[in-house]
Amino acid sequence: MGNLLEHMGIEKDRVHFSWISSAEATKFVDVVKEISDKVKALGPNKKFVKDYS
Amino acid sequence: MKFITIDKKDWAKGIDKSRGTYQLFGPVTDINGCQIKALDADVQPEMEYTDSVLSAKSVLFPQSEKILVTSLNEADDDHHIMKRADGDYTPRAVIGIRPYDARAIQLVKMNFDTEDYRDPYWCDAYEATTFVGLAINKPGPLDFSTSTGTGPFSEDGLDILLADMDDKFLAKVLTPKGEAYAAACGFNTEADAKESQVLFDVMRKDAEKTISSSVETDKLKDKTILDLYEAPFWDDVAFSCINCGTCTYVCPTCWCFDIQDENKLKASSRFRNWDTCMSPLFTRHATGHNPRGEKTMRVRQRFMHKLKYFLDKYDSGIMCVGCGRCVKSCPVNIDIRQVCETMNNYEKKE
Amino acid sequence: MDTCIQKIREIAGDLLEKGEVERVIGFAEGSIPMATSPVAISTKEDAQKLCFSSTCGLNLANYASKEKGKKIAVVAKGCDSRNLVTHIVENQIDRDNLYIIGVPCPGMVDKFKIAAEMGGEITGFEEAGDTLIVSTVDDKKELNKQDYLRHNCSLCTHKNPVLFDVLVGEEVEEQQLDNAYPDVDAIEALTADGRWKHFEELTQNCIRCYACRNACPLCYCPTCFVDESGPQWVGKGQDKTDVDTFHFLRAFHCAGRCTDCGACVEACPMGINVRDFTRKLNKDAQDMFGWEAGLTIDKRPPLDAYSPDDPNDFIK
Structure with missing residues (x-):
C-alpha cells in the first residue's frame, strides 16, 4: 500500500508501517518521533485531501 | 424569426x-x-x-x-x-x-x-x-x-x-x-x-x-405494460450487462439522482449526484430488501422506462433522442435499437 | 481465426448436445463495428452465434463466476484462463463444473487508438491476419494490427491459456520481454509532484460509472466498499479525492491477483488507462514475490500466504 501511495505521488516519508509490541514502549516513542520529524520536514500534505468548501 | x-x-x-x-x-x-x-x-x-x-x-x-447547506453548531440559531x-x-x-x-x-x-x-x-x-x-x-x-x-x-x-x-x-x-x-x-x-x-x-x-440507422416505435403504445414486463427476452438482453452506469450517464435524457449528505466539523452540505438504475443500490431499501435485486430487473427497468412508461405517461414519444451514445459506449454492446425492435415486435404467445 | 471460430462452435455444440454443460459462455458479434458481446449459449443451434476476433477484449471469467453451481463451458484467451485459475484458487468456481475452451490469443486491438487514427466514426472493421481494414464514411485504411494492439496485449507473455480442457488452435509463440513494465518505470522516474499530477490528469474525466470495477473478474465482493453505506467509506460525488480513493483502493484490492487482462480499460467509456494503478502492484508482486497471478492452481497468492522470508522491509 505504501508503494502504491508513493507511486501516486504521496511522499514515502508520510506513510509508515511498524510492528510494535505492547511491551516495546521505547520503540513506540522512537518510531513516533521519527515519523513526526519526517512529516514536519515535508510540511503540510496537499495531496489526497478532500476540500469540503 | x-x-x-x-x-x-x-x-x-x-x-x-x-x-x-x-x-x-x-x-x-x-x-x-x-x-x-x-x-x-x-x-x-x-x-x-x-x-x-x-x-x-x-x-x-x-x-x-x-x-442545501446547514450548520450543525447548536450555538447557531x-x-x-x-x-x-x-x-x-x-x-x-x-x-x-x-x-x-x-x-x-x-x-x-x-x-x-x-x-x-x-x-x-x-x-x-x-x-x-x-x-x-x-x-x-x-x-x-x-x-x-x-x-x-x-x-x-x-x-x-x-x-x-x-x-x-x-x-x-x-x-x-x-x-x-x-x-x-x-x-x-x-x-x-x-x-x-x-x-x-x-x-x-x-x-x-x-x-x-445520410442517416441510415433507425428505430420503429409504432407498436409500443398498444402493448400492455405487463405483457412487455413479463416477456421472455429480458434474460437474454441482460446477460452480458455488467451493471455499470455508462448507458445512463452518457444518456442525455436520464435524469435520476441520489441524495448524499457530507459533513465536516460543524458544516453540513447536501449534494445530489447522478444515479443509475443499473446499480443495485438505486432501489435498495433501508431494510435491505431490494425490489430490483436481479440484474435482469434493472436492465428491463431502463428499457421499459425509456420505451414504454415514458411513452404512456407523457404521450411525447419515447425517452430517447437517438444520439447513439449508449450504443457506442456500452462495454458489452447492448444496443437500444435492437431492444426497441424486440419490444416493438413482441407478441405475447397465448 | 476462421478455423478457430469453427472449432469453438463445434465444441460448444457438442458439449451442449451431450449435456456435458448447461451453458457455454463466449463472444457473439456485436451490432456495430469493433464491438462484441458476451453471450451464454444453451442450444447446439445457437452455438453458431459464437465468434472470436481481435475485438473480444472483455474477460469472460467475470461471467463464469456468476453461474454458481452450474456446469458451464467458457471460451478463454490466455488472460481469461488466468482469471479462471484465480477464481478456482479463490473458491469462486469449482473446477469440476468448468470446461475451458482455450483460445491461443492473437492479441486484442485498442479501439480508442484506432478511432483516433481514423478521425471519424468507424463504419467498418475487418481483419485479415495482421491487417486491419478499417473504414469511416469518407476513408478506408489498412492498419498493421501490431501497431494497434492494446497496451496490455503488446506486453503479454501468456497469450496461450494456462489451464484448458481443449485448445481450438495451435499455440502461439510467447514473446520474451527485457522489461515487462516500461510504463511503470516511466511514472516512477517522475518526481513525487509529477507522479501526483499524472494520476490527477489520468482520472480527470472519470464519471464513476464503475465499468472498470464491474468488468473486472476480481471485483466480485457482494458489496463493494464504495457502495457500502454503514459505515460509508468514501464520498459518492465527483469530488476528486473521492474519485481517486475509489481507484486507489480498488487497485489495491487487486494486488497480487490482477492478470493485466485489460478488461477495465476496455470497458471504460472515457478511455482512462486505469491499469496505471494496477500495473504498479503487479510489478511489486513480481519484484517482491516473483509472482504473476493466475498461472497455477497449486499455489496460494502472496497476499494470501505466510512465509518466514517475506520481504517485509517496509516495516520499521
Whole structure:
C-alpha cells in the first residue's frame, strides 16, 4: 500500500508501517518521533485531501 | 424569426465579446475525447466535433451539485435548518449543442418542471441558459435521431440554430433569448429569411438522407405494460450487462439522482449526484430488501422506462433522442435499437 | 481465426448436445463495428452465434463466476484462463463444473487508438491476419494490427491459456520481454509532484460509472466498499479525492491477483488507462514475490500466504 501511495505521488516519508509490541514502549516513542520529524520536514500534505468548501 | 450570417473570421471575436455577459459552455477535446465543459476565458468551443462522449445535460444538471447547506453548531440559531446552497444563475450559453441534446433537455424538463413540482436548481439553470445549437451536416453512423422525433436540423429546445456553411455560419435565431445572445456577440448581418430557410431545408434534407440507422416505435403504445414486463427476452438482453452506469450517464435524457449528505466539523452540505438504475443500490431499501435485486430487473427497468412508461405517461414519444451514445459506449454492446425492435415486435404467445 | 471460430462452435455444440454443460459462455458479434458481446449459449443451434476476433477484449471469467453451481463451458484467451485459475484458487468456481475452451490469443486491438487514427466514426472493421481494414464514411485504411494492439496485449507473455480442457488452435509463440513494465518505470522516474499530477490528469474525466470495477473478474465482493453505506467509506460525488480513493483502493484490492487482462480499460467509456494503478502492484508482486497471478492452481497468492522470508522491509 505504501508503494502504491508513493507511486501516486504521496511522499514515502508520510506513510509508515511498524510492528510494535505492547511491551516495546521505547520503540513506540522512537518510531513516533521519527515519523513526526519526517512529516514536519515535508510540511503540510496537499495531496489526497478532500476540500469540503 | 430571422437569419444572421456570421463570417467564420468574426466568430471567435463575437464569442469572446459575449463572455462579458455569459458564462460559456461548449465542446472541447481533451485526453479522453470531446467533452462539453465550462469554457475557460481563453478557450473557444470546437465547432467541428463528431460528438461528445457525454451529452450536454450536465450544463443544467451537473453530476454532483451542492443543493442545501446547514450548520450543525447548536450555538447557531438556525442550526440543522437546511438552506439552499449558493448557485450561480447568471446568464450562460451552451455553444454548439447538438439538436438532439437540446430536444433531450425538453424531455428532461417534463420531469423537472411540472405543474405540481418545480425543481428549483434545474429550472433556474434552464432559465439562465441560452441554447446555441449546431446543426449536424454529416450525422454519424450511430445517429438514429430522425426516428425519435428530432433530427440533425431539429430546432426544438434551441434559441439559435447554426448551420455550418464552410466559410460562414448561417444562424437561425429562434427566440428572444437567441436574439439577445446574438446581440451580445455583435452578430447582426441579417440574411434574407426566405432564401435562408430554403438553404436550411436543403441542408436538412441532405443531412437526414445520410442517416441510415433507425428505430420503429409504432407498436409500443398498444402493448400492455405487463405483457412487455413479463416477456421472455429480458434474460437474454441482460446477460452480458455488467451493471455499470455508462448507458445512463452518457444518456442525455436520464435524469435520476441520489441524495448524499457530507459533513465536516460543524458544516453540513447536501449534494445530489447522478444515479443509475443499473446499480443495485438505486432501489435498495433501508431494510435491505431490494425490489430490483436481479440484474435482469434493472436492465428491463431502463428499457421499459425509456420505451414504454415514458411513452404512456407523457404521450411525447419515447425517452430517447437517438444520439447513439449508449450504443457506442456500452462495454458489452447492448444496443437500444435492437431492444426497441424486440419490444416493438413482441407478441405475447397465448 | 476462421478455423478457430469453427472449432469453438463445434465444441460448444457438442458439449451442449451431450449435456456435458448447461451453458457455454463466449463472444457473439456485436451490432456495430469493433464491438462484441458476451453471450451464454444453451442450444447446439445457437452455438453458431459464437465468434472470436481481435475485438473480444472483455474477460469472460467475470461471467463464469456468476453461474454458481452450474456446469458451464467458457471460451478463454490466455488472460481469461488466468482469471479462471484465480477464481478456482479463490473458491469462486469449482473446477469440476468448468470446461475451458482455450483460445491461443492473437492479441486484442485498442479501439480508442484506432478511432483516433481514423478521425471519424468507424463504419467498418475487418481483419485479415495482421491487417486491419478499417473504414469511416469518407476513408478506408489498412492498419498493421501490431501497431494497434492494446497496451496490455503488446506486453503479454501468456497469450496461450494456462489451464484448458481443449485448445481450438495451435499455440502461439510467447514473446520474451527485457522489461515487462516500461510504463511503470516511466511514472516512477517522475518526481513525487509529477507522479501526483499524472494520476490527477489520468482520472480527470472519470464519471464513476464503475465499468472498470464491474468488468473486472476480481471485483466480485457482494458489496463493494464504495457502495457500502454503514459505515460509508468514501464520498459518492465527483469530488476528486473521492474519485481517486475509489481507484486507489480498488487497485489495491487487486494486488497480487490482477492478470493485466485489460478488461477495465476496455470497458471504460472515457478511455482512462486505469491499469496505471494496477500495473504498479503487479510489478511489486513480481519484484517482491516473483509472482504473476493466475498461472497455477497449486499455489496460494502472496497476499494470501505466510512465509518466514517475506520481504517485509517496509516495516520499521
